[in-house]
Amino acid sequence: MSATVNGNAIFKVEDLNLWYGETQALKNINMEIVQNQVTAVIGPSGCGKSTFVKTLNRMVETVPSVRTSGEIKYRDQGIFDSNYLVEELRTHVGMVFQKPNPFPKSIYENVAYGPKIHGIKKKQVLDEIVERSLKGAAIWDEVKDRLHENAYGLSGGQQQRICIARCLAVEPDVILMDEPTSALDPISTLKVEELIRELKQDYTIIIVTHNMQQAARISDKTAFFLNGEVIEMDETDKLFSNPEDKRTEDYITGRFG
Numbered sequence: 263m264s265a266t267v268n269g270n271a272i273f274k275v276e277d278l279n280l281w282y283g284e285t286q287a288l289k290n291i292n293m294e295i296v297q298n299q300v301t302a303v304i305g306p307s308g309c310g311k312s313t314f315v316k317t318l319n320r321m322v323e324t325v326p327s328v329r330t331s332g333e334i335k336y337r338d339q340g341i342f343d344s345n346y347l348v349e350e351l352r353t354h355v356g357m358v359f360q361k362p363n364p365f366p367k368s369i370y371e372n373v374a375y376g377p378k379i380h381g382i383k384k385k386q387v388l389d390e391i392v393e394r395s396l397k398g399a400a401i402w403d404e405v406k407d408r409l410h411e412n413a414y415g416l417s418g419g420q421q422q423r424i425c426i427a428r429c430l431a432v433e434p435d436v437i438l439m440d441e442p443t444s445a446l447d448p449i450s451t452l453k454v455e456e457l458i459r460e461l462k463q464d465y466t467i468i469i470v471t472h473n474m475q476q477a478a479r480i481s482d483k484t485a486f487f488l489n490g491e492v493i494e495m496d497e498t499d500k501l502f503s504n505p506e507d508k509r510t511e512d513y514i515t516g517r518f519g
Protein backbone atom coordinates (compact mmCIF):
# COMPACT_ATOMS: atom_id res chain seq x y z
CA MET A 263 0.00 0.00 0.00
CA SER A 264 1.25 3.50 -0.78
CA ALA A 265 2.69 5.92 1.75
CA THR A 266 0.28 7.86 3.88
CA VAL A 267 -0.40 11.54 3.46
CA ASN A 268 1.00 13.82 6.15
CA GLY A 269 2.67 11.22 8.33
CA ASN A 270 0.07 8.83 9.67
CA ALA A 271 -3.13 10.45 8.37
CA ILE A 272 -5.09 7.75 6.58
CA PHE A 273 -7.85 10.08 5.41
CA LYS A 274 -7.40 13.71 4.60
CA VAL A 275 -10.61 15.65 4.06
CA GLU A 276 -10.26 19.05 2.41
CA ASP A 277 -13.00 21.65 2.02
CA LEU A 278 -15.69 18.98 1.79
CA ASN A 279 -19.24 20.16 1.10
CA LEU A 280 -22.21 17.91 0.46
CA TRP A 281 -25.75 18.64 -0.63
CA TYR A 282 -28.88 16.46 -0.74
CA GLY A 283 -30.67 18.31 -3.53
CA GLU A 284 -30.84 21.90 -2.26
CA THR A 285 -30.07 21.02 1.37
CA GLN A 286 -26.48 21.39 2.40
CA ALA A 287 -25.64 18.66 4.91
CA LEU A 288 -21.84 19.07 5.17
CA LYS A 289 -20.11 22.45 5.19
CA ASN A 290 -16.46 23.01 4.51
CA ILE A 291 -15.11 20.03 6.44
CA ASN A 292 -11.36 19.79 6.91
CA MET A 293 -10.11 16.86 8.88
CA GLU A 294 -7.37 14.29 9.16
CA ILE A 295 -8.07 10.80 10.43
CA VAL A 296 -5.10 9.14 12.06
CA GLN A 297 -4.20 5.52 11.41
CA ASN A 298 -4.77 2.95 14.18
CA GLN A 299 -6.84 5.34 16.20
CA VAL A 300 -10.52 5.41 17.07
CA THR A 301 -12.09 8.68 15.95
CA ALA A 302 -15.53 9.42 17.39
CA VAL A 303 -18.02 11.65 15.58
CA ILE A 304 -20.53 13.26 17.94
CA GLY A 305 -23.21 15.92 17.68
CA PRO A 306 -26.98 16.40 17.85
CA SER A 307 -29.44 14.63 15.59
CA GLY A 308 -29.34 15.77 11.98
CA CYS A 309 -25.94 17.49 12.21
CA GLY A 310 -24.41 15.33 9.45
CA LYS A 311 -22.58 12.59 11.34
CA SER A 312 -23.91 9.66 9.29
CA THR A 313 -23.60 11.63 6.07
CA PHE A 314 -19.96 12.32 6.86
CA VAL A 315 -18.94 8.72 7.54
CA LYS A 316 -20.91 7.45 4.56
CA THR A 317 -19.02 9.91 2.39
CA LEU A 318 -15.71 8.31 3.39
CA ASN A 319 -16.60 5.13 1.46
CA ARG A 320 -18.91 6.92 -0.98
CA MET A 321 -21.90 4.98 0.32
CA VAL A 322 -23.74 8.31 0.50
CA GLU A 323 -23.90 8.32 -3.29
CA THR A 324 -26.64 5.71 -3.18
CA VAL A 325 -28.89 8.75 -2.64
CA PRO A 326 -29.39 10.06 -6.19
CA SER A 327 -29.63 13.77 -5.33
CA VAL A 328 -26.22 13.86 -3.62
CA ARG A 329 -23.60 16.32 -4.82
CA THR A 330 -20.21 16.98 -3.28
CA SER A 331 -17.37 19.45 -3.65
CA GLY A 332 -13.89 19.35 -2.17
CA GLU A 333 -11.52 16.46 -1.78
CA ILE A 334 -11.08 13.33 0.30
CA LYS A 335 -7.78 11.53 0.10
CA TYR A 336 -7.51 7.95 1.28
CA ARG A 337 -3.83 7.05 1.50
CA ASP A 338 -2.89 9.69 -1.10
CA GLN A 339 -5.64 8.60 -3.49
CA GLY A 340 -8.46 11.04 -4.24
CA ILE A 341 -11.58 8.97 -3.62
CA PHE A 342 -13.65 10.98 -6.09
CA ASP A 343 -11.07 10.59 -8.87
CA SER A 344 -12.65 9.11 -11.97
CA ASN A 345 -9.95 6.43 -12.23
CA TYR A 346 -10.48 5.17 -8.68
CA LEU A 347 -13.05 2.40 -8.49
CA VAL A 348 -15.62 2.75 -5.75
CA GLU A 349 -15.59 -1.04 -5.27
CA GLU A 350 -11.89 -0.87 -4.47
CA LEU A 351 -12.46 1.94 -1.97
CA ARG A 352 -15.17 -0.09 -0.24
CA THR A 353 -12.88 -3.11 0.01
CA HIS A 354 -10.48 -0.99 2.02
CA VAL A 355 -13.10 0.97 3.92
CA GLY A 356 -15.69 -1.34 5.45
CA MET A 357 -18.83 -0.36 7.29
CA VAL A 358 -20.89 -1.60 10.22
CA PHE A 359 -24.39 -0.21 10.60
CA GLN A 360 -26.62 0.84 13.45
CA LYS A 361 -28.89 -2.19 13.33
CA PRO A 362 -27.21 -5.57 12.99
CA ASN A 363 -27.98 -6.62 9.42
CA PRO A 364 -26.81 -10.18 8.88
CA PHE A 365 -27.97 -11.95 5.72
CA PRO A 366 -30.64 -14.64 6.21
CA LYS A 367 -27.96 -17.29 5.87
CA SER A 368 -25.76 -19.33 8.16
CA ILE A 369 -23.14 -17.71 10.37
CA TYR A 370 -20.48 -19.27 8.15
CA GLU A 371 -22.04 -17.99 4.93
CA ASN A 372 -22.40 -14.49 6.34
CA VAL A 373 -18.68 -14.26 6.98
CA ALA A 374 -17.58 -16.15 3.84
CA TYR A 375 -19.79 -14.01 1.60
CA GLY A 376 -17.32 -11.17 0.89
CA PRO A 377 -14.28 -13.42 0.29
CA LYS A 378 -16.41 -15.58 -2.07
CA ILE A 379 -17.41 -12.49 -4.04
CA HIS A 380 -13.71 -11.70 -4.29
CA GLY A 381 -13.20 -15.08 -5.95
CA ILE A 382 -12.01 -17.25 -3.07
CA LYS A 383 -13.48 -20.70 -3.61
CA LYS A 384 -11.29 -23.20 -1.74
CA LYS A 385 -13.10 -24.50 1.30
CA GLN A 386 -9.96 -24.69 3.39
CA VAL A 387 -9.09 -21.06 2.71
CA LEU A 388 -12.66 -19.95 3.43
CA ASP A 389 -12.69 -21.99 6.65
CA GLU A 390 -9.55 -20.19 7.78
CA ILE A 391 -10.92 -16.77 6.91
CA VAL A 392 -14.19 -17.49 8.73
CA GLU A 393 -12.39 -18.65 11.85
CA ARG A 394 -9.92 -15.76 11.84
CA SER A 395 -12.67 -13.18 11.29
CA LEU A 396 -14.94 -14.60 13.98
CA LYS A 397 -11.99 -14.65 16.38
CA GLY A 398 -11.15 -11.08 15.39
CA ALA A 399 -14.72 -10.06 16.20
CA ALA A 400 -14.54 -11.82 19.58
CA ILE A 401 -17.41 -14.18 18.81
CA TRP A 402 -15.69 -17.41 17.78
CA ASP A 403 -16.11 -19.19 21.11
CA GLU A 404 -19.81 -18.41 21.18
CA VAL A 405 -20.54 -19.71 17.67
CA LYS A 406 -17.85 -22.24 16.72
CA ASP A 407 -20.20 -25.18 17.33
CA ARG A 408 -23.09 -23.69 15.37
CA LEU A 409 -21.45 -22.17 12.30
CA HIS A 410 -24.08 -23.63 9.99
CA GLU A 411 -27.07 -22.30 11.89
CA ASN A 412 -28.92 -19.24 10.68
CA ALA A 413 -27.42 -15.97 11.95
CA TYR A 414 -30.92 -14.75 12.77
CA GLY A 415 -30.92 -17.19 15.68
CA LEU A 416 -28.27 -15.13 17.49
CA SER A 417 -28.86 -12.29 19.94
CA GLY A 418 -28.63 -8.70 18.68
CA GLY A 419 -25.20 -8.25 20.24
CA GLN A 420 -23.96 -11.48 18.68
CA GLN A 421 -25.42 -10.51 15.31
CA GLN A 422 -23.56 -7.21 15.48
CA ARG A 423 -20.28 -9.03 16.11
CA ILE A 424 -21.09 -11.34 13.15
CA CYS A 425 -21.48 -8.18 11.05
CA ILE A 426 -18.11 -6.97 12.33
CA ALA A 427 -16.63 -10.39 11.42
CA ARG A 428 -18.20 -10.10 7.96
CA CYS A 429 -16.49 -6.75 7.60
CA LEU A 430 -13.11 -8.12 8.81
CA ALA A 431 -13.31 -11.08 6.39
CA VAL A 432 -12.48 -8.85 3.42
CA GLU A 433 -9.46 -7.46 5.27
CA PRO A 434 -10.36 -3.80 5.33
CA ASP A 435 -8.00 -1.07 6.39
CA VAL A 436 -10.59 1.25 7.90
CA ILE A 437 -13.89 0.37 9.60
CA LEU A 438 -16.70 2.91 9.65
CA MET A 439 -19.26 2.32 12.37
CA ASP A 440 -22.55 4.19 12.41
CA GLU A 441 -23.92 3.97 15.96
CA PRO A 442 -23.02 0.27 16.15
CA THR A 443 -24.29 -0.22 19.70
CA SER A 444 -27.46 1.86 19.72
CA ALA A 445 -29.65 -1.23 19.21
CA LEU A 446 -27.77 -3.31 21.80
CA ASP A 447 -28.25 -4.00 25.50
CA PRO A 448 -25.62 -2.68 27.96
CA ILE A 449 -23.66 -5.95 28.21
CA SER A 450 -23.46 -6.40 24.43
CA THR A 451 -22.53 -2.72 24.15
CA LEU A 452 -19.58 -3.20 26.51
CA LYS A 453 -18.45 -6.25 24.52
CA VAL A 454 -18.51 -4.31 21.27
CA GLU A 455 -16.70 -1.38 22.94
CA GLU A 456 -14.00 -3.73 24.21
CA LEU A 457 -13.72 -5.18 20.73
CA ILE A 458 -13.32 -1.73 19.18
CA ARG A 459 -10.44 -0.99 21.54
CA GLU A 460 -8.76 -4.24 20.45
CA LEU A 461 -9.43 -3.74 16.74
CA LYS A 462 -7.64 -0.40 16.62
CA GLN A 463 -4.31 -2.19 16.86
CA ASP A 464 -4.91 -3.48 13.34
CA TYR A 465 -7.52 -1.12 11.91
CA THR A 466 -8.47 2.53 11.84
CA ILE A 467 -11.95 3.07 13.22
CA ILE A 468 -14.36 5.96 12.77
CA ILE A 469 -17.45 5.68 14.91
CA VAL A 470 -20.60 7.77 15.01
CA THR A 471 -22.12 7.79 18.45
CA HIS A 472 -24.87 9.61 20.29
CA ASN A 473 -23.38 8.46 23.52
CA MET A 474 -20.77 10.83 24.85
CA GLN A 475 -19.66 8.43 27.57
CA GLN A 476 -19.02 5.91 24.84
CA ALA A 477 -16.96 8.40 22.84
CA ALA A 478 -14.98 9.22 25.98
CA ARG A 479 -14.44 5.53 26.79
CA ILE A 480 -13.26 4.27 23.43
CA SER A 481 -11.95 7.05 21.21
CA ASP A 482 -8.60 8.74 20.83
CA LYS A 483 -9.95 11.72 18.90
CA THR A 484 -13.40 13.24 18.86
CA ALA A 485 -14.97 15.51 16.25
CA PHE A 486 -17.98 17.57 17.32
CA PHE A 487 -20.38 18.29 14.45
CA LEU A 488 -23.12 20.92 14.48
CA ASN A 489 -25.35 21.88 11.54
CA GLY A 490 -23.05 20.17 9.05
CA GLU A 491 -19.87 21.82 10.34
CA VAL A 492 -17.02 20.48 12.42
CA ILE A 493 -16.99 22.86 15.36
CA GLU A 494 -14.06 21.25 17.09
CA MET A 495 -11.87 18.19 16.76
CA ASP A 496 -9.27 17.24 19.32
CA GLU A 497 -7.84 14.55 21.53
CA THR A 498 -10.87 13.03 23.23
CA ASP A 499 -9.60 13.78 26.76
CA LYS A 500 -8.99 17.39 25.82
CA LEU A 501 -12.30 17.88 24.02
CA PHE A 502 -14.30 16.53 26.96
CA SER A 503 -12.31 18.21 29.73
CA ASN A 504 -11.33 21.50 28.20
CA PRO A 505 -13.17 22.30 24.94
CA GLU A 506 -12.12 25.40 23.03
CA ASP A 507 -15.53 26.32 21.68
CA LYS A 508 -18.50 27.37 23.80
CA ARG A 509 -20.84 25.32 21.58
CA THR A 510 -18.83 22.16 22.25
CA GLU A 511 -18.97 22.87 25.96
CA ASP A 512 -22.72 23.44 25.82
CA TYR A 513 -23.25 20.17 23.96
CA ILE A 514 -21.05 17.97 26.11
CA THR A 515 -22.52 19.38 29.31
CA GLY A 516 -25.98 18.54 28.03
CA ARG A 517 -27.28 22.07 27.44
CA PHE A 518 -28.65 21.01 24.04
CA GLY A 519 -28.90 18.03 21.74
Ligand SMILES: Nc1ncnc2c1ncn2[C@@H]1O[C@H](COP(=O)(O)OP(=O)(O)OP(=O)(O)O)[C@@H](O)[C@H]1O
Nearest residue numbers: 282285287305306307308309310311312313314325
Ligand atom coordinates in the same frame (compact mmCIF):
# COMPACT_ATOMS: atom_id res chain seq x y z
N1 LIG B 1 -31.32 10.63 2.01
C1 LIG B 1 -31.44 11.92 2.36
N2 LIG B 1 -32.11 12.80 1.58
C2 LIG B 1 -32.24 14.08 1.92
N3 LIG B 1 -31.71 14.62 3.05
C3 LIG B 1 -31.05 13.81 3.87
C4 LIG B 1 -30.88 12.41 3.58
N4 LIG B 1 -30.16 11.86 4.59
C5 LIG B 1 -29.92 12.85 5.46
N5 LIG B 1 -30.44 14.02 5.04
C6 LIG B 1 -30.36 15.32 5.73
O1 LIG B 1 -29.00 15.65 5.94
C7 LIG B 1 -28.80 16.19 7.25
C8 LIG B 1 -27.81 15.35 8.02
O2 LIG B 1 -28.36 14.05 8.25
P1 LIG B 1 -27.52 12.88 8.92
O3 LIG B 1 -28.37 11.66 8.88
O4 LIG B 1 -26.18 12.83 8.31
O5 LIG B 1 -27.38 13.42 10.42
P2 LIG B 1 -26.95 12.66 11.74
O6 LIG B 1 -26.13 13.63 12.51
O7 LIG B 1 -26.32 11.36 11.42
O8 LIG B 1 -28.35 12.43 12.46
P3 LIG B 1 -28.84 11.32 13.51
O9 LIG B 1 -27.98 11.49 14.72
O10 LIG B 1 -30.26 11.69 13.77
O11 LIG B 1 -28.66 9.98 12.85
C9 LIG B 1 -30.18 16.25 7.89
O12 LIG B 1 -30.69 17.54 7.68
C10 LIG B 1 -30.98 15.23 7.11
O13 LIG B 1 -32.34 15.57 7.07
